[in-house]
Amino acid sequence: MSSAQADAAIQTYLDAQQDKDLLRFITCGSVDDGKSTLIGRLLYESKLLFEDQLTALASDSRRVGTQGEELDFALLVDGLSAEREQGITIDVAYRAFTTDKRKFIVADTPGHEQYTRNMATGASTADLAVILIDARKGILTQTRRHSYIVTQLGIRHLVVAINKMDLVEYNQEVFERIESDYRELATSMGVDDIVCIPVSALKGDNVTEPSTVMTWYHGPTLLAHLETVSNTDGxxxxxxxxxxxxxxxxxxxxxxxxxxxxxxxxxxxxxxxxxxxxxxxxxxxxxxxxxxxxxxxxxxxxxxxxxxxxxxxxxxxxxxADDPVSVADQFEASILWMDNEPMLPGRPYMIKIGTRLLPGAIAVPKYTVNVNTFEHIAAKTLELNEFGVCNISLDDPVPFTAYTENRDLGGFIIIDRFTNNTVGMGLIHFALRRASNIHWQALDVGKDTRAKKKKQRPCVLWFTGLSGSGKSTVANLVEKRLLSQGAHTYLLDGDNVRHGLNKDLGFTDADRVENIRRVAEVSRLMVDAGLIVLVSFISPFRSERLMARELVEREEFFEVFIDTPLEICEQRDPKGLYAKARRGEIKNFTGIDSDYEQPENAELRIDTSVKSAEQSADEIVRFLEDAGKLVT
Amino acid sequence: MTINLGTAHKHIRKFSNSSKTTATGPQPLTMTHGLTHLQRLESEAIHIMREVVAECEHPVMLYSIGKDSAVMLHLAMKAFHPSKPPFPILHVDTTWKFREMIVFRDDTAKKLGLDLIVHTNPDGLAKGVNPFDHGSALHTEIMKTEALKQALNQYGFDAAFGGARRDEEKSRAKERIFSFRTAQHRWDPKNQRPELWQLYNTRMNRGESLRVFPLSNWTELDIWQYIYLENIPIVPLYFAKERPVVDRDGQLIMVDDERMPLLPGEEPEMRVVRFRTLGCYPLTGAVESPAATLPEIIQEMLLTTSSERSGRVIDHDQAASMEKKKQEGYF
Incomplete structure (x- = not known):
C-alpha cells in the first residue's frame, strides 16, 4: 500500500473513530460469579489482546489457571499478585477496550462485602452497571447489595448478566425465573431500565456472539447491548x-x-x-x-x-444568572463509610465538595441501611462499609445541588484530618431549613470590651493527659494563683461537667467526642465573655483537641500536656479507677483499653513525675505572663 | 528534528470545537451527542492537572520524552493557557537515552519556554553504572528509581505527574489517578485511597507525595490518534528509518553510540526499524517496520500482534515485576 493510500484509509478510519463516544461501566457480582472471566472474554473477543499477551496468558493459564488446558481469562484482569494467588479481585481494575461502535472503560470491582467501598469507587464514575448473577444460585445477598449501591450512586442503566448458563444446561426456565425475581427487586428500588441477558462468560455464549445453544433467547448479546444503549446524560x-x-x-x-x-x-x-x-x-x-x-x-x-x-x-x-443553585451549610445526606475507624459524630473531618475543601462534622446517623435487606436500623455511628443517612454541617455555606441532580455538586468525600485518608463518601439529599433560618445575632458589646473591663486577654488553657496524671491538681493550683493576681477565671473539670451538662454521655469513642465538643463550645463562650478558661479533660483524641483549638483565635488556645507516664498514673490511681479497669470492671478506660493520642505540638509539656504540682503551676503562670495574657 | 504531518492533516476535522482552527468552521456539539471519547479524556486530564496545581504546593511534571510525555505536555499547555504550565518539567537522565531524545527534549523545552530540570544520579554516575555491566534491573534501580527519588527529595516536590496509562500493564490497571506515596516513596497497592467521582484527595503530611497520572484512562490508540489530530511533535525515533542494530536475545538493539560493547560475532547492520516505546537505548528493542508517517504507524498499530511494553526489557525480568518495581518507587 502506498503512503497516500495508507493516509486515505487511515483517515477514513480516524474519522469514524472520532465520532465514537465513551461508555464507562462497572461489573459487579458476588465472588465466583465470573466477572473477571467476563471482562477477559470481552477483551479477547474484541481482539484487544496482542500475541505476546496471549502467549503469556496461555502459560499463566497452565501454571496458575483454574480452567485446565483452556485459557483462564480472569488472569488477564486480576493484576495484583496477591489477587492472582488468592484467585479473587481485591481492588478496582480499570480496563479500556474499543469496538467499531464505541469506546469502553470498564471498572472491575470486588464482590466481597468487605470491599463494598471499592465497588462504590468503581460505581462513582460509571454510566452503566453490569450485574452478574450465577444461574445456579439466583439472586443472592450480594446481588441485592450491589444493586442497591449502584442505584444509590445514580446509575440508571442496569444490565443483568445471568451467567454460567452452561452449568444449568442453558435452561430457559432458570433464566426466566431469575429475571422475574430481579425485576421485582428492581421495582422495589425504583429502577425500571433493566435488560437481562443469559450468558456463559466461560464458553462465550451471548457475550459478543449470539449463543448457538440458547436459541430461545432473542435479545441482544451483552456487547451488542453495551454498544447501542443510549448514553446521553442530558x-x-x-x-x-x-x-x-x-x-x-x-x-x-x-x-x-x-x-x-x-x-x-x-x-x-x-x-x-x-x-x-x-x-x-x-x-x-x-x-x-x-x-x-x-x-x-x-x-x-x-x-x-x-x-x-x-x-x-x-x-x-x-x-x-437567572437559575443559580442554592447555598447552605447544613444538609441531609447518604453516607457510605469507607474507613476501618468508625465515623465519630461531631468529630471535625475535612469535606471536599466540588472544588471546595472545608471542615465539617457529621451528626449521629438518623439510621443506617442494611444494604442486603434495605431495612433501616437505628445506629450511633457508621462502621466500615455501612451506608447511613446523617445530617452534616459545614464550617461555611457552599453552593450545592442534590446528588440526583448533579454528581459534581451533590457528591462529597470525607477526609480524616490526621491520617488524611478518604474515609467516606456522601450524597446530598437536601439542605436543612435551619441552616438558612438561624442567623448570627450581632451584639453591641463584644469580646474585647468585656476583656478590657477585666484587664486581661481571654484564653483557653487546655489540660490534657491520662487519668491520674495530675491535670486537675495542677489546673486547680494555676487557677488559685491567677485569682490571687486579680485575673478572672473559670475551671471546667471533666468529672464535674459529667455530673451536669454531659451527664447523658458515656465513654464510647462517639460519646467522648461529643463530651469534648460540648466543653469546647462552652470554653469558647467563656473566652467570648472575657475569661481565662482552664479546661481539665483527658481529651484523648487529637481531632477533638484540634477542634477546640480552632473554635477560638490563634493566640487564645494553649495546650498543656500533662505528660506523666502511665505507670506513675497507675501507681497513684487516686480514684481506684485503674484497678477497676484492670479487673475489667470499667470498659473503654484511656490508657488501658482505649487509646490516648499524645499531643504533637502542645505549647507546654509537663511531667509531674519529675516536677511538683507547685513547680508545674508556676511554670504555667509564667508562660501566661510571657504570652501577655495577664495585663495589669 | 521533529516530524510534521504537513498536508495530510488539513481535511481532518479538528478535535476541539473552537472557532479559529478548522477549515470547515466551528463544529458545535449537538445536544444529542455528548463529547467524543477523546474530548472526554482531554477534559478529564486537564481537570486533573488543574486540581494538582490548585491543591499541591510544589508540583512537577515527569518528562520522559516519549509519546505519552508529549501528549501530557501538550495537555498541560492547554490546561493553563494563556499561562505557561505553573510547574517545571523533570527529566531523569540515565545518560543512556537515545541521542535524538536529548536533542528533542532540549528543543521542546526551549520552544515552549518551559523550566526543564535534568537530574542524573551522581552516585551511579561516579560508579559508572550501566546496563551492560550491571544488568537492566540494577541499572534501572539506580539510574531511574533511585535517581527519581533523589530529584523529588532534593527539590521537595509534593506531586509528580507521570504519563503512565492503565492499559500498559496489569498492575497499572489498578492504580489510582492520584497515587499516594509514603515519605520513602513506596506504593502500597493494598491500601489505596478510594477515588470517588472526580473528587481527588490530595491531603498528605510533609515528606509524603503524590504521583498523578492524567493519562490513566487513555489507550495506546488514543495517544496516537490524539497526536495525529492535534499535530503534536514527537521524537523521530518513532518513525521508520535505516538504523544500525544488533540482534541480541531476540531484541533489536540500536547501536546509538560507541559505548555499546559488541559481543563476539555481533556486527551492527543497517535495518529499517522504528521504536514503539523509548527508554535507554540498550534496553529498548526496535521493531522492523516501514511505517514512516503517523497514519502508517497507526495502521501498523491496528494490525500489530505484539503489545507495547514487550519492547521494554525490564518488564520481562520477573513475574509481576512492574508491581514490584512500583512498590519500590519506580514511577
Whole structure:
C-alpha cells in the first residue's frame, strides 16, 4: 500500500473513530460469579489482546489457571499478585477496550462485602452497571447489595448478566425465573431500565456472539447491548454550572476562571452569577488553547473571562444568572463509610465538595441501611462499609445541588484530618431549613470590651493527659494563683461537667467526642465573655483537641500536656479507677483499653513525675505572663 | 528534528470545537451527542492537572520524552493557557537515552519556554553504572528509581505527574489517578485511597507525595490518534528509518553510540526499524517496520500482534515485576 493510500484509509478510519463516544461501566457480582472471566472474554473477543499477551496468558493459564488446558481469562484482569494467588479481585481494575461502535472503560470491582467501598469507587464514575448473577444460585445477598449501591450512586442503566448458563444446561426456565425475581427487586428500588441477558462468560455464549445453544433467547448479546444503549446524560441541556478550579492570572490584563462545566452550556454574552457572593456579570469570552470557543458544553474544561471584575476564587461556583443553585451549610445526606475507624459524630473531618475543601462534622446517623435487606436500623455511628443517612454541617455555606441532580455538586468525600485518608463518601439529599433560618445575632458589646473591663486577654488553657496524671491538681493550683493576681477565671473539670451538662454521655469513642465538643463550645463562650478558661479533660483524641483549638483565635488556645507516664498514673490511681479497669470492671478506660493520642505540638509539656504540682503551676503562670495574657 | 504531518492533516476535522482552527468552521456539539471519547479524556486530564496545581504546593511534571510525555505536555499547555504550565518539567537522565531524545527534549523545552530540570544520579554516575555491566534491573534501580527519588527529595516536590496509562500493564490497571506515596516513596497497592467521582484527595503530611497520572484512562490508540489530530511533535525515533542494530536475545538493539560493547560475532547492520516505546537505548528493542508517517504507524498499530511494553526489557525480568518495581518507587 502506498503512503497516500495508507493516509486515505487511515483517515477514513480516524474519522469514524472520532465520532465514537465513551461508555464507562462497572461489573459487579458476588465472588465466583465470573466477572473477571467476563471482562477477559470481552477483551479477547474484541481482539484487544496482542500475541505476546496471549502467549503469556496461555502459560499463566497452565501454571496458575483454574480452567485446565483452556485459557483462564480472569488472569488477564486480576493484576495484583496477591489477587492472582488468592484467585479473587481485591481492588478496582480499570480496563479500556474499543469496538467499531464505541469506546469502553470498564471498572472491575470486588464482590466481597468487605470491599463494598471499592465497588462504590468503581460505581462513582460509571454510566452503566453490569450485574452478574450465577444461574445456579439466583439472586443472592450480594446481588441485592450491589444493586442497591449502584442505584444509590445514580446509575440508571442496569444490565443483568445471568451467567454460567452452561452449568444449568442453558435452561430457559432458570433464566426466566431469575429475571422475574430481579425485576421485582428492581421495582422495589425504583429502577425500571433493566435488560437481562443469559450468558456463559466461560464458553462465550451471548457475550459478543449470539449463543448457538440458547436459541430461545432473542435479545441482544451483552456487547451488542453495551454498544447501542443510549448514553446521553442530558447534562448539556440543564442549567449552567461550573465550579471554579483555578484562577488563571498570567499578567495584570488577564483574569480567567478555569473549570470543568458540570452542566449546561456557556456562550459569550451569557449572564452569570458567582456563588456564594451572588455577584453577576456576563461571559466576555471562553478561552482555550485552540482559540476562543463560541459554545462550551457540560464536560468540557474551559477558562471563562468575565466582562466585569468579579470576585471568584477556587471553590466558587459560576451559574446561570437567572437559575443559580442554592447555598447552605447544613444538609441531609447518604453516607457510605469507607474507613476501618468508625465515623465519630461531631468529630471535625475535612469535606471536599466540588472544588471546595472545608471542615465539617457529621451528626449521629438518623439510621443506617442494611444494604442486603434495605431495612433501616437505628445506629450511633457508621462502621466500615455501612451506608447511613446523617445530617452534616459545614464550617461555611457552599453552593450545592442534590446528588440526583448533579454528581459534581451533590457528591462529597470525607477526609480524616490526621491520617488524611478518604474515609467516606456522601450524597446530598437536601439542605436543612435551619441552616438558612438561624442567623448570627450581632451584639453591641463584644469580646474585647468585656476583656478590657477585666484587664486581661481571654484564653483557653487546655489540660490534657491520662487519668491520674495530675491535670486537675495542677489546673486547680494555676487557677488559685491567677485569682490571687486579680485575673478572672473559670475551671471546667471533666468529672464535674459529667455530673451536669454531659451527664447523658458515656465513654464510647462517639460519646467522648461529643463530651469534648460540648466543653469546647462552652470554653469558647467563656473566652467570648472575657475569661481565662482552664479546661481539665483527658481529651484523648487529637481531632477533638484540634477542634477546640480552632473554635477560638490563634493566640487564645494553649495546650498543656500533662505528660506523666502511665505507670506513675497507675501507681497513684487516686480514684481506684485503674484497678477497676484492670479487673475489667470499667470498659473503654484511656490508657488501658482505649487509646490516648499524645499531643504533637502542645505549647507546654509537663511531667509531674519529675516536677511538683507547685513547680508545674508556676511554670504555667509564667508562660501566661510571657504570652501577655495577664495585663495589669 | 521533529516530524510534521504537513498536508495530510488539513481535511481532518479538528478535535476541539473552537472557532479559529478548522477549515470547515466551528463544529458545535449537538445536544444529542455528548463529547467524543477523546474530548472526554482531554477534559478529564486537564481537570486533573488543574486540581494538582490548585491543591499541591510544589508540583512537577515527569518528562520522559516519549509519546505519552508529549501528549501530557501538550495537555498541560492547554490546561493553563494563556499561562505557561505553573510547574517545571523533570527529566531523569540515565545518560543512556537515545541521542535524538536529548536533542528533542532540549528543543521542546526551549520552544515552549518551559523550566526543564535534568537530574542524573551522581552516585551511579561516579560508579559508572550501566546496563551492560550491571544488568537492566540494577541499572534501572539506580539510574531511574533511585535517581527519581533523589530529584523529588532534593527539590521537595509534593506531586509528580507521570504519563503512565492503565492499559500498559496489569498492575497499572489498578492504580489510582492520584497515587499516594509514603515519605520513602513506596506504593502500597493494598491500601489505596478510594477515588470517588472526580473528587481527588490530595491531603498528605510533609515528606509524603503524590504521583498523578492524567493519562490513566487513555489507550495506546488514543495517544496516537490524539497526536495525529492535534499535530503534536514527537521524537523521530518513532518513525521508520535505516538504523544500525544488533540482534541480541531476540531484541533489536540500536547501536546509538560507541559505548555499546559488541559481543563476539555481533556486527551492527543497517535495518529499517522504528521504536514503539523509548527508554535507554540498550534496553529498548526496535521493531522492523516501514511505517514512516503517523497514519502508517497507526495502521501498523491496528494490525500489530505484539503489545507495547514487550519492547521494554525490564518488564520481562520477573513475574509481576512492574508491581514490584512500583512498590519500590519506580514511577
Amino acid at each position: 447534562k448539556a441541556d440543564e442549567r449552567f454550572l461550573m465550579p471554579v478550579q483555578w484562577v488563571n492570572r498570567p499578567n495584570q490584563n488577564f483574569r480567567g476562571f478555569a473549570g470543568q462545566i458540570a452542566s449546561g452550556r456557556a456562550r459569550p454574552g451569557d449572564e452569570i452569577r458567582v456563588l456564594p457572593s451572588a455577584r453577576t456579570s456576563k461571559i466576555a469570552k471562553i478561552v482555550t488553547y485552540d482559540g476562543e470557543c463560541e459554545d462550551a458544553v457540560a464536560g468540557q474544561s474551559v477558562t471563562l473571562v468575565m466582562e466585569d471584575e468579579v470576585d471568584a476564587s477556587r471553590g466558587s461556583v459560576i451559574c446561570a
